[in-house]
Amino acid sequence: MSSDGQQPTTTMTFELLKTAIKDGGARLGRLTFSGRRTVDTPNFFGLTSRGVIPHVTPDNVEKHLHTNGTYMALEDFIERPQQYMTRSPPIYETPSPVNKPLNSFTAMPSSIITVLGSRRLPAVCSPMGNTNQGISVFTSTGFQAVTTKEYINAVQTLNPDIAIPLADLTHKTNTPTSKRALRMAERTDDWIKEWFTEMYTKKDSKIATFAPVLPISYSMQWEYLERLSEEHASNPAVLSGLAVYDADLIPDISSSSSSSNKYKNLDPLPRLALTAPSNPHQVLRQLSLGMDIFLLPFLSTASDAGIALSFTFPPPPPPPNNPTSTSTSESAAAPESDLPLPLLPLGIDMSSPSHSVSLLPLTTNSCTCYACTTHHRAFVQHLLCAREMLGWTLLQIHNHAVVASFFAAIREALADGTFEEKARLFALRYEPEIPSGLGERPRARGYHFKSEGPNEVKKNKPAWSKFEGEGEGGEQGKEEKKEKTVEEKVDELRIQDEQSGTTSALASGVDSVAETPLVPDENADAKDLEEKGFAETVEEKK
Amino acid sequence: MPVATQASLKGITPEQLESTGCRLCLNNTYHLGLKPGQEVLDAVGGAHKLQGWKHNLLTDSGGFQMVSLLKLAKVTEEGVRFLSPHDGSPMLLTPEHSMSLQNSIGSDIMMQLDDVLVTTHPDKARMREAMERSVRWLDRCIKAHKHPDRQNLFCIIQGGLDLEMRRECCREMVARDTPGIAIGGLSGGEAKDDFCKVVATCTELLPELKPRYVMGIGYPEDLVVSTALGADMFDCVWPTRTARFGNAITKHGVLNMKKEQYAKDFGPIEDGCGCPCCRPVDQEGAIGVTRAFVHHNSAKETVAAHLLTIHNVWYQLHLMGGARDAIIADKFPAFVKEFFSNLYPDRKSYPSWAVNALKTVGIDLFES
Ligand SMILES: [Zn+2]
Ligand SMILES: [Zn+2]
Numbered sequence: 010m011s012s013d014g015q016q017p018t019t020t021m022t023f024e025l026l027k028t029a030i031k032d033g034g035a036r037l038g039r040l041t042f043s044g045r046r047t048v049d050t051p052n053f054f055g056l057t058s059r060g061v062i063p064h065v066t067p068d069n070v071e072k073h074l075h076t077n078g079t080y081m082a083l084e085d086f087i088e089r090p091q092q093y094m095t096r097s098p099p100i101y102e103t104p105s106p107v108n109k110p111l112n113s114f115t116a117m118p119s120s121i122i123t124v125l126g127s128r129r130l131p132a133v134c135s136p137m138g139n140t141n142q143g144i145s146v147f148t149s150t151g152f153q154a155v156t157t158k159e160y161i162n163a164v165q166t167l168n169p170d171i172a173i174p175l176a177d178l179t180h181k182t183n184t185p186t187s188k189r190a191l192r193m194a195e196r197t198d199d200w201i202k203e204w205f206t207e208m209y210t211k212k213d214s215k216i217a218t219f220a221p222v223l224p225i226s227y228s229m230q231w232e233y234l235e236r237l238s239e240e241h242a243s244n245p246a247v248l249s250g251l252a253v254y255d256a257d258l259i260p261d262i263s264s265s266s267s268s269s270n271k272y273k274n275l276d277p278l279p280r281l282a283l284t285a286p287s288n289p290h291q292v293l294r295q296l297s298l299g300m301d302i303f304l305l306p307f308l309s310t311a312s313d314a315g316i317a318l319s320f321t322f323p324p325p326p327p328p329p330n331n332p333t334s335t336s337t338s339e340s341a342a343a344p345e346s347d348l349p350l351p352l353l354p355l356g357i358d359m360s361s362p363s364h365s366v367s368l369l370p371l372t373t374n375s376c377t378c379y380a381c382t383t384h385h386r387a388f389v390q391h392l393l394c395a396r397e398m399l400g401w402t403l404l405q406i407h408n409h410a411v412v413a414s415f416f417a418a419i420r421e422a423l424a425d426g427t428f429e430e431k432a433r434l435f436a437l438r439y440e441p442e443i444p445s446g447l448g449e450r451p452r453a454r455g456y457h458f459k460s461e462g463p464n465e466v467k468k469n470k471p472a473w474s475k476f477e478g479e480g481e482g483g484e485q486g487k488e489e490k491k492e493k494t495v496e497e498k499v500d501e502l503r504i505q506d507e508q509s510g511t512t513s514a515l516a517s518g519v520d521s522v523a524e525t526p527l528v529p530d531e532n533a534d535a536k537d538l539e540e541k542g543f544a545e546t547v548e549e550k551k
Numbered sequence: 552m553p554v555a556t557q558a559s560l561k562g563i564t565p566e567q568l569e570s571t572g573c574r575l576c577l578n579n580t581y582h583l584g585l586k587p588g589q590e591v592l593d594a595v596g597g598a599h600k601l602q603g604w605k606h607n608l609l610t611d612s613g614g615f616q617m618v619s620l621l622k623l624a625k626v627t628e629e630g631v632r633f634l635s636p637h638d639g640s641p642m643l644l645t646p647e648h649s650m651s652l653q654n655s656i657g658s659d660i661m662m663q664l665d666d667v668l669v670t671t672h673p674d675k676a677r678m679r680e681a682m683e684r685s686v687r688w689l690d691r692c693i694k695a696h697k698h699p700d701r702q703n704l705f706c707i708i709q710g711g712l713d714l715e716m717r718r719e720c721c722r723e724m725v726a727r728d729t730p731g732i733a734i735g736g737l738s739g740g741e742a743k744d745d746f747c748k749v750v751a752t753c754t755e756l757l758p759e760l761k762p763r764y765v766m767g768i769g770y771p772e773d774l775v776v777s778t779a780l781g782a783d784m785f786d787c788v789w790p791t792r793t794a795r796f797g798n799a800i801t802k803h804g805v806l807n808m809k810k811e812q813y814a815k816d817f818g819p820i821e822d823g824c825g826c827p828c829c830r831p832v833d834q835e836g837a838i839g840v841t842r843a844f845v846h847h848n849s850a851k852e853t854v855a856a857h858l859l860t861i862h863n864v865w866y867q868l869h870l871m872g873g874a875r876d877a878i879i880a881d882k883f884p885a886f887v888k889e890f891f892s893n894l895y896p897d898r899k900s901y902p903s904w905a906v907n908a909l910k911t912v913g914i915d916l917f918e919s
Pocket of ligand 1: 378379382
């Protein structure tokens with residue numbers, strides 16, 4: 010399409026260095042964008058909320074987070090505040106000297122690859138449903154419709170490195186009826202036609218399109234997939250990758266495992282997982298099916314829960330003195346020497362009082378992250394217990410580092426042919442789930458946690474509520490809000506005060522009264538105070 | 552000094568705090584005494600080690616929080632008596648206990664336990680009692696202080712708004728030769744004129760070569776005027792706390808980033824500010840934050856508060872840095888004038904307390 014003949018229409022390249030057939034289909038690759046960090050795959054991208062990795066400022070993302078890319082959701086940027094219904098979303102007007110408004114608006118370092126999708130991951134299911142014109146999204150001001158046209162305009166304006174076209178998804182946990190599934194495929198097919206035309210026929214977009222592969226059976230979407238394949242065959246620039254919503258679809262579209270070679274030209278495309286795996290076991294499974302890049306909601310979930318992830322790939326060797334060697338004498342029928350080993354946890358609950366005087370790094374497996382090299386468990390435990398925000402920041406940094414090392418080790422194993430064996434050991438050695446953690450969560454970040462009926466998977470598990478006080482996350486949020494308004498009022502006073510140019514004595518007076526950043530625990534009693542060594546209990550004289 | 556109440560400055564890392572130029576920050580003894588508690592502090596090896604802070608720490612005595620947080624606190628000669636917030640059983644914080652806690656914390660500057668009263672307290676006799684008791688408590692603190700070789704104990708001047716009582720207290724305290732001296736009891740709602748008189752009265756009597764610390768002071772104009780009156784150091788939670796409500800401190804006043812007018816404002820939080828958030832993006836360590844982005848995430852993602860915290864702390868430290876430079880260059884009056892003209896576009900709205908206080912030290916805000 011480009012007439013000068015030297016630049017392909019997209020600046021992205023993806024090389025497959027190795028496909029490990031014997032490992033089921035896991036692949037080793039390298040994704041490159043000019044001017045961005047190179048991404049060796051398999052790998053993961055950071056998952057943002059409203060354009061930020063939760064709790065981590067953009068400078069720390071660049072310095073400490075070990076992620077080369079981030080996923081952002083358009084619905085996080087297009088709310089319509091009631092009083093300003095008619096204003097266009099501010100993000101569309103972001104000036105950007107590097108022509109990357111999405112990076113510029115979010116202060117995301119330009120070295121980091123940005124992926125733009127329509128919905129958050131995981132997305133809240135909309136009661137309004139999608140239409141032929143587009144989808145329903147959930148913003149901080151409520152549900153609203155986004156048409157295919159609006160979405161295409163948004164993508165062209167924001168100019169992410171990678172964009173995922175709209176897909177007709179239900180975001181429900183149950184499988185759609187076959188009638189609904191068929192309509193999902195048809196709509197997505199219609200929408201992708203429009204997408205290709207608007208992006209690459211009428212314009213000459215440099216944005217890399219990662220087309221959705223739907224979470225419905227292959228038989229329901231083969232026509233749509235065929236279109237992708239054909240369009241790509243006639244113009245490779247229109248399709249740079251696949252956004253896969255169900256890893257089990259990969260065998261159907263990969264020529265190595267499927268009987269037909271129908272989709273051979275889709276094989277070399279990078280596959281981005283929008284599957285939200287809930288633990289590293291699921292990551293390994295999807296990776297074995299041929300997934301290349303992951304988005305991992307469990308990272309922030311673990312950090313918010315006070316969990317420091319602690320797994321490594323491969324798992325550490327069994328202790329020299331392992332229980333199996335002693336047990337073999339008792340039970341001769343235990344030939345599998347690695348089976349009876351106690352399972353290792355995938356993460357450690359940092360809020361546990363057992364860490365309160367521990368000067369160890371967060372996890373002992375030689376993690377080199379900022380949190381582990383400059384801080385220790387005792388500090389993180391204290392921060393979580395005092396509900397200081399830095400606790401969650403440090404955990405985010407650590408947890409991202411653990412997963413970065415996990416992927417680096419996987420790539421090494423794929424390169425030297427040891428992946429299958431190491432993955433087997435990993436499955437045997439670690440507990441199936443990441444512990445849920447007993448620490449108090451940060452205040453549920455508002456509207457994303459809105460309840461929307463019986464099918465919703467609760468973000469704030471009910472079990473948490475008893476540690477947060479009465480009610481559920483939402484209630485708690487309200488309560489905190491109430492508490493803060495006094496302080497907010499003080500600040501408002503102060504501002505009005507300043508604007509009117511009068512003395513700030515009044516404000517400062519109120520200020521010191523409202524200065525109650527923390528009171529002792531609800532449950533603290535005199536004995537606690539004494540035990541903690543703050544003061545001594547007084548025996549009243551009789 | 553920014554205030555890291557519970558050994559953490561509102562979500563920013565010690566590394567980021569360092570990058571704002573901060574070399575001394577405050578921890579609250581009351582909070583650290585409860586969480587993580589003295590036993591943990593001893594086991595970990597103090598608060599520096601706990602929070603990974605390579606620079607200086609100052610701790611208060613814990614008494615002020617007692618009195619202000621727990622309404623039922625009662626001060627006796629022995630110490631601060633209060634009822635446990637939960638079960639109502641009586642508790643006691645003594646000067647000795649406060650010292651022991653601060654020794655465990657290992658702060659570079661520690662404060663004596665004092666008998667704090669709001670300066671507007673109407674009872675003169677009680678005010679005198681509090682002042683004299685604070686002197687007696689200083690003696691007990693000095694005696695109980697285990698590490699005078701490596702921790703600096705500051706005394707605290709009390710005496711409310713009674714200047715004669717303040718003078719008397721100054722003489723008594725100075726005679727005890729602590730490494731530094733604090734002026735306490737202010738920021739409690741007294742008129743600004745009275746505040747300035749107290750600061751000026753005390754600084755006049757204090758020795759030249761000891762740092763003078765006005766406690767709990769933090770609005771920019773308070774810092775500048777108090778500096779003019781001869782004070783050296785200050786602390787306030789306001790810059791970090793106000794950040795959490797979306798407020799940015801700038802030389803033109805406080806701006807609330809939540810306001811709609813900033814939704815499409817793609818300028819830095821403050822033009823010309825050198826903090827990591829605001830400095831031009833082509834400079835080392837620049838984050839490239841816009842007002843629009845802070846607006847977008849105010850009250851929605853903690854990161855917005857972290858960014859404003861970095862900016863606000865930088866602003867306050869930079870303001871004091873500017874004052875130091877001006878003093879060295881012998882241009883302090885010009886610095887003060889510029890500060891007020893930036894803050895108040897109309898001279899007529901200059902606060903009279905500041906105008907009057909500055910006049911007493913020979914700075915005339917209206918002279919051009
Ligand atoms: Zn780590
Ligand atoms: Zn700034």
